[in-house]
Amino acid sequence: MRIVVVGASGNVGTALLRRLRRERDIQLVGVARRLPGPQAGAPYDGVRWHSCDIGLPGAAEQLREVFAGADAVVHLAWQIQPSHDQHVLRRTNVGGSRAVADAVLRAGVPALVYASSVGTYAPGPKNMPVSERWPAAGVPGSSYSQDKAAVEEMLDGIERTHPGLRLVRLRPGLIFQREAGTEISRYFLGPLVPVRLLRFGRLPLVPANRRLRMQAVHADDVADAYARAVLGDVRGAFNVAADPVLTPELVARHFHGWTVPVAAPVLRAAAALTWRARLQPIDAGWVELALNAPLMSSDRAETELGWRPRVDAVDALKELFAGMAERAHTDSPPMSAAPTLPGRPAALTRGRTAGHGNPY
Known part of the structure; x- marks a missing residue:
């Protein structure tokens, strides 16, 4: 085949x-x-x-x-x-x-x-x-x-x-895996977030909103x-x-942190301002998506594909965070750990700011 x-x-x-x-x-x-x-x-x-x-x-x-x-x-x-x-x-x-x-x-x-x-x-x-x-x-x-x-x-x-x-x-x-740690950091967090601190398995503060419930x-x-x-x-x-649905409360509990209530307009404004300032690579549309995307039933996949997840959502998130902290990667271009790629700290010295540059 x-x-x-x-x-x-x-x-x-x-x-x-x-x-x-x-x-x-x-x-x-x-x-x-x-x-x-x-x-x-x-x-x-x-x-x-x-x-x-x-x-x-x-x-x-x-x-x-x-x-x-x-x-x-x-x-x-x-x-x-x-x-x-x-x-x-x-x-x-x-x-x-x-x-x-x-x-x-x-x-x-x-x-x-x-x-x-x-x-x-x-x-x-x-x-x-x-x-x-x-x-x-x-x-x-x-x-x-x-x-x-x-x-x-x-x-x-x-x-x-x-x-x-x-x-x-x-x-x-x-979609999370350890080997995507560097790629996801580059695409969604940018060069200024200290992801190395995740090696302690802690998130001190987790933004909380009743609609921040994701799978x-x-x-x-x-x-x-x-x-x-x-x-x-x-x-x-x-x-x-x-399962389970990832809520701010659940994430805070598993990563030994505290939730901080944040209104949706504040989340949108923070994302928009930091994106326009080239401080991080994602615009406010991603906040809009997180707040509004529905929760999904996987019943059809289980019934017709015979599919069952072997890793629960919390363990998948823990694996991703560990990969971010360890700068996990593969040797394919999008998942590379090359320091000069956009979204990495060393790229800033070459004028490559977050959210700019193609290929990224």
Whole structure:
């Protein structure tokens, strides 16, 4: 079976390569803008790599050649940074997803598995989980969410016009693993947050708001859901999240800290001001998403995929924090620990501020 993974060198892609290597008779093909080097080691070795920036003109034709003869394509590629250049992000995320879908159709690939997100959903409840029937209209004010919703709308049209294509959408919560510690620090915290202090397993202060209730899942568990979707015959959307729901109170208890009540307007303003000042890399849209994304039920994944998370959300978060403190990484470009990458302290000496620079 020939499986092509677009975006195979990032957080989820790395975990999926690990998972699929356990299967027999699978030929893995990886697509990424920047390829792992020959010394990168597992899980990147043994993969046939192709370099492609899916947001550039001509990407669909280039991908069509790569996809020829594939039994399934898994589309994981998504650009989070540079947040100060929304044109670049939309070009890659929406335009690039269109190029991937066009190439799948032109190459006659029978199955496409797409990495959606809880972020595709419209604002929803924080006191009860929603099913995959909840509207996938995105959260207003979050460009990430609106782009996810735009891609889902495009896929709706493809399903109507190409019923023979087996199309699967996975909608996970926050995705954590130790090896993503450096990458997630760069993308979401920036160079000024003293993540080394997390080695003591403490968060002294945790901002608290009644709507800051989020779900997470370990990258290896998400990878297992992708593998089951690729190797099975399911269609449609699947929520993927582990228990328990991460609340400020729960996080404070496990990391020996105290909660500090913060009103939603203060959270938004703090994110906006520090982002505009180039002090950290995420805009207020991420706060909007955290406050409004609904809680999800994973019942369908458990019933139809036979999926169960092996790591609970708290342990996944503890593993991520340990990875941040230890500067854990892999030797793929997006997960690298190179000190001069944007989002690292040494990058500031070269004028590379948080949320700027492409590639990030």
